[in-house]
Amino acid sequence: xxxxxxxxxxxxxxxxxxxxxxxxxxxxxxxxxxxxxxxxxxxxxxxxxxxxxxxxxxxxxxxxxxxxxxxxxxxxxxxxxxxxxxxxxxxxxxxxxxxxxxxxxxxxxxxxxxxxxxxxxxxxxxxxxxxxxxxxxxxxxxxxxxxxxxxxxxxxxxxxxxxxxxxxxxxxxxxxxxxxxxxxxxxxxxxxxxxxxxxxxxxxxxxxxxxxxxxxxxxxxxxxxxxxxxxxxxxxxxxxxxxxxxxxxxxxxxxxxxxxxxxxxxxxxxxxxxxxxxxxxxxxxxxxxxxxxxxxxxxxxxxxxxxxxxxxxxxxxxxxxxxxxxxxxxxxxxxxx
Amino acid sequence: xxxxxxxxxxxxxxxxxxxxxxxxxxxxxxxxxxxxxxxxxxxxxxxxxxxxxxxxxxxxxxxxxxxxxxxxxxxxxxxxxxxxxxxxxxxxxxxxxxxxxxxxxxxxxxxxxxxxxxxxxxxxxxxxxxxxxxxxxxxxxxxxxxxxxxxxxxxxxxxxxxxxxxxxxxxxxxxxxxxxxxxxxxxxxxxxxxxxxxxxxxxxxxxxxxxxxxxxxxxxxxxxxxxxxxxxxxxxxxxxxx
Amino acid sequence: xxxxxxxxxxxxxxxxxxxxxxxxxxxxxxxxxxxxxxxxxxxxxxxxxxxxxxxxxxxxxxxxxxxxxxxxxxxxxxxxxxxxxxxxxxxxxxxxxxxxxxxxxxxxxxxxxxxxxxxxxxxxxxxxxxxxxxxxxxxxxxxxxxxxxxxxxxxxxxxxxxxxxxxxxxxxxxxxxxxxxxxxxxxxxxxxxxxxxxxxxxxxxxxxxxxxxxxxxxxxxxxxxxxxxxxxxxxxxxxxxxxxxxxxxxxxxxxxxxxxxxxxxxxxxxxxxxxxxxxxxxxxxx
Numbered sequence: 001x002x003x004x005x006x007x008x009x010x011x012x013x014x015x016x017x018x019x020x021x022x023x024x025x026x027x028x029x030x031x032x033x034x035x036x037x038x039x040x041x042x043x044x045x046x047x048x049x050x051x052x053x054x055x056x057x058x059x060x061x062x063x064x065x066x067x068x069x070x071x072x073x074x075x076x077x078x079x080x081x082x083x084x085x086x087x088x089x090x091x092x093x094x095x096x097x098x099x100x101x102x103x104x105x106x107x108x109x110x111x112x113x114x115x116x117x118x119x120x121x122x123x124x125x126x127x128x129x130x131x132x133x134x135x136x137x138x139x140x141x142x143x144x145x146x147x148x149x150x151x152x153x154x155x156x157x158x159x160x161x162x163x164x165x166x167x168x169x170x171x172x173x174x175x176x177x178x179x180x181x182x183x184x185x186x187x188x189x190x191x192x193x194x195x196x197x198x199x200x201x202x203x204x205x206x207x208x209x210x211x212x213x214x215x216x217x218x219x220x221x222x223x224x225x226x227x228x229x230x231x232x233x234x235x236x237x238x239x240x241x242x243x244x245x246x247x248x249x250x251x252x253x254x255x256x257x258x259x260x261x262x263x264x265x266x267x268x269x270x271x272x273x274x275x276x277x278x279x280x281x282x283x284x285x286x287x288x289x290x291x292x293x294x295x296x297x298x299x300x301x302x303x304x305x306x307x308x309x310x311x312x313x314x315x316x317x318x319x320x321x322x323x324x325x326x327x328x329x330x331x332x333x334x335x336x337x
Numbered sequence: 338x339x340x341x342x343x344x345x346x347x348x349x350x351x352x353x354x355x356x357x358x359x360x361x362x363x364x365x366x367x368x369x370x371x372x373x374x375x376x377x378x379x380x381x382x383x384x385x386x387x388x389x390x391x392x393x394x395x396x397x398x399x400x401x402x403x404x405x406x407x408x409x410x411x412x413x414x415x416x417x418x419x420x421x422x423x424x425x426x427x428x429x430x431x432x433x434x435x436x437x438x439x440x441x442x443x444x445x446x447x448x449x450x451x452x453x454x455x456x457x458x459x460x461x462x463x464x465x466x467x468x469x470x471x472x473x474x475x476x477x478x479x480x481x482x483x484x485x486x487x488x489x490x491x492x493x494x495x496x497x498x499x500x501x502x503x504x505x506x507x508x509x510x511x512x513x514x515x516x517x518x519x520x521x522x523x524x525x526x527x528x529x530x531x532x533x534x535x536x537x538x539x540x541x542x543x544x545x546x547x548x549x550x551x552x553x554x555x556x557x558x559x560x561x562x563x564x565x566x567x568x569x570x571x572x573x574x575x576x577x578x579x
Numbered sequence: 580x581x582x583x584x585x586x587x588x589x590x591x592x593x594x595x596x597x598x599x600x601x602x603x604x605x606x607x608x609x610x611x612x613x614x615x616x617x618x619x620x621x622x623x624x625x626x627x628x629x630x631x632x633x634x635x636x637x638x639x640x641x642x643x644x645x646x647x648x649x650x651x652x653x654x655x656x657x658x659x660x661x662x663x664x665x666x667x668x669x670x671x672x673x674x675x676x677x678x679x680x681x682x683x684x685x686x687x688x689x690x691x692x693x694x695x696x697x698x699x700x701x702x703x704x705x706x707x708x709x710x711x712x713x714x715x716x717x718x719x720x721x722x723x724x725x726x727x728x729x730x731x732x733x734x735x736x737x738x739x740x741x742x743x744x745x746x747x748x749x750x751x752x753x754x755x756x757x758x759x760x761x762x763x764x765x766x767x768x769x770x771x772x773x774x775x776x777x778x779x780x781x782x783x784x785x786x787x788x789x790x791x792x793x794x795x796x797x798x799x800x801x802x803x804x805x806x807x808x809x810x811x812x813x814x815x816x817x818x819x820x821x822x823x824x825x826x827x828x829x830x831x832x833x834x835x836x837x838x839x840x841x842x843x844x845x846x847x848x849x850x851x852x853x854x855x856x857x858x859x860x861x862x863x864x865x
Contacts, residue, residue, distance in 0.1 A: 059673060106854075106855060109854075110854060110859065113610065116676075117850070118850065122847075122851065124843070124847045125847045125848065125851070128840060131840065132838070132840040132841065132844075186432070186436060189436070190421075190428055194422060194425060196413070197411050200411045200412060200414070201409060201411060203373060203409075204409045204410075205411075206373075206392070206393040206397075207373065207394075207402065207403055208397060208425060208488075209398055209423075209426040210394055210422070255677070259673055263673070288688075291685075292684065292685055295680075295681040295683070295684030295688070296685055298677055299664060299682060306674055
């Protein structure tokens with residue numbers, strides 16, 4: 001069977017993501033550029049997994065807390081337990097997923113704005129716990145410092161180290177491509193189809209035999225697992241942790257990236273994260289006006305492109321065709337080809 | 338709209354009509370049976386098992402599917418995608434099978450696809466051009482047909498149809514009535530809410546009449562038509578509306 | 580523990596909570612009419628604070644007329660925001676979230692650029708303390724409480740008995756039905772948004788002399804307002820009042836035993852606890 005157009009688009013998209021991220025160090029090895037690029041890749045894991053949850057119509061404001069749970073879990077396991085990064089990395093994901101089951105299970109009993117607000121409440125509780133409680137473990141308000149970098153990895157007789165910026169970049173790259181492969185695969189499977197259906201009409205889906213709650217919880221737990229993995233990378237590449245790394249502010253940025261990019265497609269968060277991160281680098285030119293301009297850009301984008309940046313090519317295409325085709329297009333509207 | 342003290346029995350293999358003036362509680366009954374609303378008192382059994390208190394998806398899995406009064410579809414999907422979602426219970430569910438595309442997952446997906454195509458054809462929506470069409474662009478009749486096809490695609494033995502004839506032309510009504518009779522002859526049980534009295538009386542084996550959430554009569558169409566309480570409640574309401 | 584200490588703690592908790600109820604009422608009014616959560620709501624609170632600052636500290640007006648002017652001015656700002664931005668976002672929760680966030684940044688950084696980053700103190704119009712046994716409350720706080728209660732009563736009367744107020748409730752319950760009844764949805768939404776913002780502005784004006792005004796001053800009240808409306812149930816006016824009183828009680832009594840950080844956790848834990856028992860809040864529709 002030849003691949004369907006949808007599958008072909010998925011493969012092309014994934015190929016572009018892989019080529020772009022793997023190829024970047026060939027273009028620039030400038031330390032600042034690599035730093036920004038590494039942050040983008042890490043944020044991509046977070047926004048793409050957040051979109052998996054949003055695609056059922058639920059905005060989880062505690063997503064970043066699971067990144068935090070992963071970060072602290074990996075750090076404590078390595079610094080206190082002496083485990084290797086290659087174990088703590090996965091434990092971080094599992095730990096986030098384990099916490100996601102009760103938290104998601106409770107939060108998903110409500111929907112819409114209630115869900116939004118209850119997850120926000122959870123995230124604040126988690127952050128305040130990191131900041132104020134169990135200080136001997138989480139470091140209290142001063143956080144954790146001197147976190148070791150990832151351990152070297154012996155692979156087929158070759159010793160790989162993760163000390164330099166480019167090496168860390170490639171590690172993040174591998175993690176992203178793994179996560180993206182899972183997310184893209186799911187998006188083009190029954191899992192993605194059903195998630196999309198739930199967003200369009202959860203009551204209809206439920207009466208057609210879809211156990212909506214379990215579906216949403218599955219997406220929640222998987223999304224949290226990925227956030228936990230991103231958290232472990234964050235901890236060992238930044239080497240310092242602070243509760244404010246997992247507060248409302250960075251969470252809001254993740255939502256902005258995801259929604260501005262467009263939640264209708266698995267590639268929306270990729271576009272949003274890359275474009276907005278680079279754009280905000282340029283917006284530094286505005287100095288004092290930076291935040292003002294950034295806010296205005298968000299408002300205008302949402303008003304002009306309600307479905308996000310990802311819908312821009314389609315919109316332009318229609319505009320061009322309308323310009324060239326004129327009335328024929330308008331008259332033909334509604335008739336299937 | 339509240340329903341109280343309602344007791345009714347649907348015979349397997351029959352077409353059972355549920356009628357009553359506006360606001361009699363017909364749609365509420367559908368919502369209660371399908372689990373969209375929960376009962377405050379009482380029980381509902383299907384094939385000897387209690388289904389009240391279960392979540393809607395579980396009730397559907399046990400064999401009860403429904404349509405909605407305002408024809409409800411996944412608006413952004415194509416005809417085929419709608420049917421594929423409806424065939425969810427026949428497909429391999431869950432994360433791992435979808436992720437690793439196990440042979441069982443692929444076989445079940447093929448089966449779901451095949452049964453979706455079959456449903457399309459049986460409702461006169463066949464052909465690939467139709468399957469790939471966005472449901473937004475379908476004519477009203479086809480949207481109605483699709484919503485019924487989706488209820489069937491779940492594999493249900495009892496389908497609850499909420500006004501399947503609303504908004505159809507006389508000829509489309511005849512076609513739909515014929516299709517419903519064929520479904521009954523294949524062994525399906527149908528419970529339907531409908532305002533078209535002539536159609537209900539011609540189609541149904543049994544009719545239950547609701548008024549203000551209470552059952553006021555039940556029987557064959559002939560018995561119902563001669564029941565004075567029905568005539569008063571129903572025609573009185575008709576007069577008031579006219 | 581001496582009973583006076585408890586009463587004092589409750590009094591302190593209530594005084595602030597009642598003002599936050601005003602912010603919460605605006606938020607929940609806007610939510611019920613437009614179906615969106617306005618994240619920039621705290622910035623309208625800030626605008627109310629700055630309007631009061633300019634009236635009292637810069638132009639030397641008396642506090643009471645200044646407060647009324649501030650409420651009107653913030654209401655007008657609400658009209659502008661609704662017409663230019665929010666009417667396009669009715670019911671689009673996610674997009675409205677991003678847009679209101681954008682507005683939050685625009686207003687906050689705009690305020691910073693215009694008024695500077697430093698706190699501006701607003702002279703208090705009322706001095707002295709009221710003493711009842713060993714319980715003490717400043718006249719200033721007492722006036723704030725009275726004004727907040729008065730505004731809540733006015734809002735209740737407005738929604739209950741005025742023509743527009745009833746139209747708002749009708750739109751909140753069922754927009755299509757309200758439109759069929761001849762309610763002008765566009766106008767009602769605009770007015771609802773304006774009233775919601777004006778309430779935030781009033782809260783900002785009331786607390787301006789208590790705390791100083793500063794560009795990020797809206798962040799705290801808006802978080803408190805969120806807690807209040809989740810606990811009370813979105814779209815419910817009595818729920819918001821009850822939610823406020825509960826928050827005041829929890830924070831007031833909590834402050835006797837715990838550090839301020841732990842008290843913050845208490846508020847959120849209360850949210851989670853309430854939602855577990857009543858997923859739509861105490862007064863939310865089932």
